[in-house]
Amino acid sequence: MFTGIIQAIGKVISFQSTGAGGRLIVDTGLSPDCLSLGDSIAVDGCCQTIAKLNGAVCTFDTLHETLERTTFRDYCTGRRVNIEPALRMGDRLGGHLIQGHIDTVSKVLAVQNRSGDRSVTLCRPSHREFPVVEKGSIAINGISLTVAELTENTVTVCIIPHTWNHTALADLAVGDRVNLESDIIGRYVASMLEPYIPASRVTDDLLRSAGFGN
Numbered sequence: 001m002f003t004g005i006i007q008a009i010g011k012v013i014s015f016q017s018t019g020a021g022g023r024l025i026v027d028t029g030l031s032p033d034c035l036s037l038g039d040s041i042a043v044d045g046c047c048q049t050i051a052k053l054n055g056a057v058c059t060f061d062t063l064h065e066t067l068e069r070t071t072f073r074d075y076c077t078g079r080r081v082n083i084e085p086a087l088r089m090g091d092r093l094g095g096h097l098i099q100g101h102i103d104t105v106s107k108v109l110a111v112q113n114r115s116g117d118r119s120v121t122l123c124r125p126s127h128r129e130f131p132v133v134e135k136g137s138i139a140i141n142g143i144s145l146t147v148a149e150l151t152e153n154t155v156t157v158c159i160i161p162h163t164w165n166h167t168a169l170a171d172l173a174v175g176d177r178v179n180l181e182s183d184i185i186g187r188y189v190a191s192m193l194e195p196y197i198p199a200s201r202v203t204d205d206l207l208r209s210a211g212f213g214n
Helices: 064-069 161-165 184-193 203-210
Strands: 007-015 019-025 040-043 046-054 057-063 080-085 106-114 117-124 137-140 143-150 154-159 178-184
Touching: 007 046, 019 064, 040 057, 106 154, 117 161, 137 154, 178 184
Parallel strands: none
Antiparallel strands: 007 019, 007 080, 019 057, 040 046, 040 080, 046 057, 106 117, 106 178, 117 154, 137 143, 137 178, 143 154
16 A cells, blocks of 8 residues: 655656566666565555565566556657555555555646646546545656646646655646556445446536545
8 A cells, every 4th residue: 555645756667568577677666674675665646566676776566457557668768657555554644545556557748837836737537447526645757746726638636746746747748648556445435336327427517426536
């Protein structure tokens, strides 16, 4: 499990497709003292297992399923990525509970200044693919954020200067793809409602009435 509070900005050393999946090598920027073989690390929100370790440089073997659901295929040498090691029992939960299981990828529609903060607007996936409500929690490239505005086609988050300056969000441009993970509670609420209500009727108001986003 993760919390969506980024601990370091890493850099991609290489990504190579291997047929059945891929191999990702990242300089995590973390202290080598806190890393061990087999540890779980969230790379742009996607939980990966350290397969090889050389100081702070970690090698991850990525599955075909991971490549289908994440932005890893977009990675090139030097790309900055958000890094978070897995939670330990007793750690402070500064953001919200994140599994590191990416639901889907979305595209950046706008990056704007907004009264000293910045906003990022994404293309909104379908409810079935990605349940989300206004003021609910969302993870974008592994960062715990709150949905500020929601329309039928878009999701907008507002980002404070600290988060902007201490994550790789500052690198985003219109057209870039990002990893999305929905709130765990919202995901299960939507899953429980699905057998009883047609997907076209799973609305924001319905999710709120079920206790998500209040």
